[in-house]
Amino acid sequence: MTFAIETMNLTRRFGTLTAVADLNLTVRTGEIFGFLGPNGAGKTTTIRMLCGLLLPSEGSARVAGLDVAADAESIKRTVGYMPQRFSLYGDLTAEENLDFFAGIYRLPGPERRRRVTETLARVGLAGRRRDLTDHLSGGLKQRLALGCALVHSPAILFLDEPTAGADPPSRQRIWDLLYQAAAEGQTILVTTHYVEEAERCQTIGFMHQGRFIGAGSPEQCKADMAEDLLEVDALPVMEAAALARGLGGVTGVSIYGHTLRVFAKTTTHLRHHLQEALTAGGITVKNIRAVTPTLEDVFMSLTRGGADGNAGR
Amino acid sequence: MLTVIGHVARKETRQILRDRRTLVLLLVMPIILTFLFGKALETGELRHIPSVILNQDGSPESNAIVTAFSTYDEVRIQGEVGTVQEAQERLAQGKIKAAIIIPRGFMNQIVAGEEAQLQLLLDGTDNNSAPIVEGVAQRVIQRYNAERAVRGLWARGVRPDRGRRLIQPVFVQTEIRYNPGLRYLSYVMPGVIGLTLQLLTVMLMAVSITRERERGTLDQLMASPITRSELILGKLLPYLGMSLLNVITILFVADRWFNVPVRERLPLLLALCTLFVLTSLATGLLISAVSRSQFQAIQIAVFYVLPVFMLSGAYAPIEAIPEAIRPISYLFPLMYFCRAVRAVTLRGADLFLVWKDLAILGGFVLIFLYWAVLSFKKRVA
Numbered sequence: 001m002t003f004a005i006e007t008m009n010l011t012r013r014f015g016t017l018t019a020v021a022d023l024n025l026t027v028r029t030g031e032i033f034g035f036l037g038p039n040g041a042g043k044t045t046t047i048r049m050l051c052g053l054l055l056p057s058e059g060s061a062r063v064a065g066l067d068v069a070a071d072a073e074s075i076k077r078t079v080g081y082m083p084q085r086f087s088l089y090g091d092l093t094a095e096e097n098l099d100f101f102a103g104i105y106r107l108p109g110p111e112r113r114r115r116v117t118e119t120l121a122r123v124g125l126a127g128r129r130r131d132l133t134d135h136l137s138g139g140l141k142q143r144l145a146l147g148c149a150l151v152h153s154p155a156i157l158f159l160d161e162p163t164a165g166a167d168p169p170s171r172q173r174i175w176d177l178l179y180q181a182a183a184e185g186q187t188i189l190v191t192t193h194y195v196e197e198a199e200r201c202q203t204i205g206f207m208h209q210g211r212f213i214g215a216g217s218p219e220q221c222k223a224d225m226a227e228d229l230l231e232v233d234a235l236p237v238m239e240a241a242a243l244a245r246g247l248g249g250v251t252g253v254s255i256y257g258h259t260l261r262v263f264a265k266t267t268t269h270l271r272h273h274l275q276e277a278l279t280a281g282g283i284t285v286k287n288i289r290a291v292t293p294t295l296e297d298v299f300m301s302l303t304r305g306g307a308d309g310n311a312g313r
Numbered sequence: 314m315l316t317v318i319g320h321v322a323r324k325e326t327r328q329i330l331r332d333r334r335t336l337v338l339l340l341v342m343p344i345i346l347t348f349l350f351g352k353a354l355e356t357g358e359l360r361h362i363p364s365v366i367l368n369q370d371g372s373p374e375s376n377a378i379v380t381a382f383s384t385y386d387e388v389r390i391q392g393e394v395g396t397v398q399e400a401q402e403r404l405a406q407g408k409i410k411a412a413i414i415i416p417r418g419f420m421n422q423i424v425a426g427e428e429a430q431l432q433l434l435l436d437g438t439d440n441n442s443a444p445i446v447e448g449v450a451q452r453v454i455q456r457y458n459a460e461r462a463v464r465g466l467w468a469r470g471v472r473p474d475r476g477r478r479l480i481q482p483v484f485v486q487t488e489i490r491y492n493p494g495l496r497y498l499s500y501v502m503p504g505v506i507g508l509t510l511q512l513l514t515v516m517l518m519a520v521s522i523t524r525e526r527e528r529g530t531l532d533q534l535m536a537s538p539i540t541r542s543e544l545i546l547g548k549l550l551p552y553l554g555m556s557l558l559n560v561i562t563i564l565f566v567a568d569r570w571f572n573v574p575v576r577e578r579l580p581l582l583l584a585l586c587t588l589f590v591l592t593s594l595a596t597g598l599l600i601s602a603v604s605r606s607q608f609q610a611i612q613i614a615v616f617y618v619l620p621v622f623m624l625s626g627a628y629a630p631i632e633a634i635p636e637a638i639r640p641i642s643y644l645f646p647l648m649y650f651c652r653a654v655r656a657v658t659l660r661g662a663d664l665f666l667v668w669k670d671l672a673i674l675g676g677f678v679l680i681f682l683y684w685a686v687l688s689f690k691k692r693v694a
Contacts, residue, residue: 085529
């Protein structure tokens, strides 16, 4: 099996802060890999190391078979990067931005013009090509930035929160573009903190406090969740949550509307205990049932459990 | 490599042309600055120093002295005052720089063969004006004394022409080559041209990379395969073009309004200006490459531009700088530029006389550019 990206104990420290610690990650060629984690988890630092923008403090990484420390400039030729912060020239038009990036990626004249026209059409900006980038809406800017990362047909695409702040239709369009790129054989590593977006990826990796805490396909991650999950319909819901949290074996409780999601090590006796404790506390329990976790549940479970909740490695 | 430089240059040009305010600043400021600096330093040749006369004697002799003073351009007699106190007040208020006092009994003393005095009350705050007024007074009195002596000798039967030679047997014969009018303006114009060219180029280049760093666009550039020299040279070219336009307008201003002989050696002057502009652009790029923010870049640029003004011999010869710190002057391209342009405009020097300065400027360009490329890191800190 070929890996587009492979890291070995990749570590990056900033002074006393360890932003990324002992990261071991593999991304298969042609897959969409979703990098999930809260803000400050180390996703951006990881991407910057993989793009050759930042030297690792320890460990190593290979991108497209090239070492990030030794061959950073060769890597830059084969990858596309869309930074989290919008970083195109606001005082150039959409077309000029694309043309500039196609130019500095050394696309020869005729191919450059062809790719610029193609990319404009692809990201849906053909009609706005002569508009100054500053005058485009947030969603269009993001699509243009994606276009600039795609214009030189890179083998690997690094996208740092490409949909941050975008409305649902804009997000959908960006994901359509990502599927199209993946269908054409491009490997995509995309970071997000929207859990529902992670469902769209073939593989997801969870990051928390600089550490890699789990990876696998969305289904696998759900199946491998270390804790069991009960859904409880109870009233009043706040008091029920407080009682459930105090119960032995319960590791976490989240409230969704009028239902509780209770995470626990094991549910065989807990279900009974929970029913008893809640009723004794004067709470009306309508229903308790075991449910399959969503990715959000997995994420909550992993970030709470830290190292011991290691799913699907 | 060349095509990538071209892409960067084209992008920069578009951005310059779209930023109207900066564009106007770039094209108009040099003309205004050259004009203002030039005008300010033109009157740096001190003339019309405001003075008053206190003629307490009111005799024919004292009146002759007063008339003699009014023939000199350096002083402007604003009028007469009645008392010493009044003269002192005016001096204290800064309304005049000098008071010329002819005391009561001036003529009688002269006639009686006693020592007579012309008194000067000078404001020493302005160390330039005081010696000039004193010099004028010396000349007035010297001439008065000589004329009186000639008349005295004539009365004793010595003919005036012979009498003059007896009194003043030796004369100084001076021939001034180059800048015969000893105009300070002619001396200082190369400095003005250099300072103007340098000010805007250093400032504009200094923020060119840091602006991209602040806006985040540098991230995208650093993630691309562009090389450091491609980026640096691509950014340099459009500003070089703009600066050459400035060179032409500034030389035009110097030629039209300040009578700097530009036309005779135009190609050589253009070559000097081009090389000098390149050193400034490269200096700005170096500042930009090492700065973290635009604010920091501007700070460094100001700390560079100000000492240059003082130390590079732009408006006074570097021989006037104490020897201990004079070696610093040799670190500034502006010093070589001023030296060479002065040689060309004032002494009519040709290529063979200034090739060394041209070569040194060229060396500066290469060193600063190379240094800028090395200082710019394609990795984030």
